[in-house]
Amino acid sequence: MALSRSNWRSRSESVVIPLAALMVALVLFGIFCMFGGKNPFAVYAAIFKTAFGSWNAFQGTLLRAAPLMLTALCTALPARLGLMVIGNEGALVLGGLGAAAVGLILSYGSITPNPAQLQTTLGLAPTVVQIGMALGGIIAGGIWIAIVGALRHYRAVNETISSLLMNYIAIALLNHLVEGPWKDPASLNKPSTFPIPELYRLGNIGSTRIHYGLIYGLLACAIAYFLIQHTTFGFAARTAGGNVKAARIAGLPVGKLTIIICFLAGSCAGLAGMVEVAAVQGQANASIVAGYGYAGILVAFIARYNALAAAVVAILLGGIINSGGALQRSFGMPDATVLVFQGLVFLVVLYSESLYGRFKIFKEPEIPIAPPPVPSAAVPV
């Protein structure tokens, strides 16, 4: 009888509390807007309208959600192991560089093709080049975060600080490459790599303006969820995340788990970089550093490291980011407004962590359990 109890109450707790936190953050943001002399309700309305108000607006939201889903996994996966990796931005940049390099090599035979090579492509099928670019992004981003995991395991280097430092190193590497060895001489104002030929870029889904990156994001979230919740590998990872010592005693290869999970995490963010290069920019340049990495950390936190929830939260946050432009245009608010809002959401969500288990409503009612029929003689004194 006790076994058949459903746990809908504790499940609803993990939905209601983050939603309430979002609401509180919205109210705080409204107060912040009021101090700036803006009508908070007009601001809310503008955010809603530009984020979810029409199919066209929603497409823009989904476009921004796609990379967020992927970068969120970069924090969410290692978090199941108890690691706080925030190298999302760096892995995204590395993934973008990797994808651009592979894409150019498969298109022209060289990362810096000479004018003669630029005339004709090698003639590979678009699918081949696209798969190559995706692999380039996945491997480059994966190795980048796997380094963080290896440093954590072998040298006990704090993964938060090392991954954050590696973000800066990755951006420096990007700037170095696009302004130096990999530069397209034709890109004057905005140094970039050579562009990937139109033919090989990621197209849009049907007649929408949403590119296939959204499918990548949704698939990655679904796969990550399945991997963590329904496989022995995921079970091992969650065990090690719960108690490293117990996992070691049980004979789990903690080091291998750490490095593999970090590789997978980085490869997701790397794929986001590939999407930015192959679908949005068409080439690697400083524009791929657009803050998706840091916003991805927030998505992972709000989703409580659940990959499926991350997909939903990414759409919500994508909407907020999407509305940033409108806030700037119609209210004259600086573009950092969105950053302030993200910070507020983050802080309130963190506070809400301390509320779990504090409300009686979410507790399962105590069903009086009948005492066992046989007086327990099995318990040794």
Added chain:
Amino acid sequence: MAAEALGWWGVPLGILAGTLRGSAPFLFVSLGECLTEKSGKINLGLEGTLLTGAMSAYAISYLASDKWGIPTSVSPWLGVLVAGCAGMILGFIHAWLSQQPKVNDIAVGIAMIIFGSGIAFYFGKAFIQPKAPQLPTIDLGNWSAMPAVQSALKISPLFIFGVLLAPLMAWFFKSTRWGLFVRAVGDSPDAALAMGVSIKRVRMLCIIAGSFLAGIGGACLSLYYPGLWSESISSGQGLMAVALVIFARWNPVQCLWASLFFGGAQAIGPALQSVGVDQGRYLFNAMPYILTLLIMIITCSPKKTLSGAPGALGTING
């Protein structure tokens, strides 16, 4: 650049000048972080505090002299004070939030980076253009006829203040009653509790005081060197300072040496550029990050906890 007249001598001179100038923010943030970590909490959010400090110092210095008619000899100092106070507000949020049950202080730090930089960019948008009065400098280079040497030896009084603060803080930890409380709370909260010390209050005060110092570090950036306000002004210096504290083994005096070292590493790129070495300038500018990472790889070890590390650091307890 005047360094051209000096030829290759401009490189060591540039590094020296960069060390004296660029190490001030590292020094303040690392001392602030040192105080915070001694009490057993980590504050990664000092990056956001640094940015907010830089913005508020610059904005107040500009507004005070241009709009409120306060003389330019006073207004930058007002900016420094306000920067410290802005840091204290952020520090209060961090201290309150990170001491809630089940809330991870590293996560709060990340949130505070986003929130602090959001606040700094939001209010700082209007101050990117105007020129704010700068802090006065103490010229130690008047003995030399070379303008390059003279400009290299212009030292900020804030830097001297920071240099004096480091041994003072070491003395505070070692020889005062309050220093003992801080160390007790950070090393062994149970012992602190037995002494009748309020863990929450000590940590609250330490984090707020540490954030005050980080705010002043931000003022060093915007009112001394590089002496302007832009959104990329700190570029991770607040985070590097956190790693620097580990390198300095939670010892304020070693924080001073480490800050000088980092200031020097940061100056290598610009110094080479001034003599015309432009190849790979982004990679040279990334030197401090690479160096921080290398230092962490060398100093950390999976076998033992670091010597000097506060016992309660990174553990979850009230």
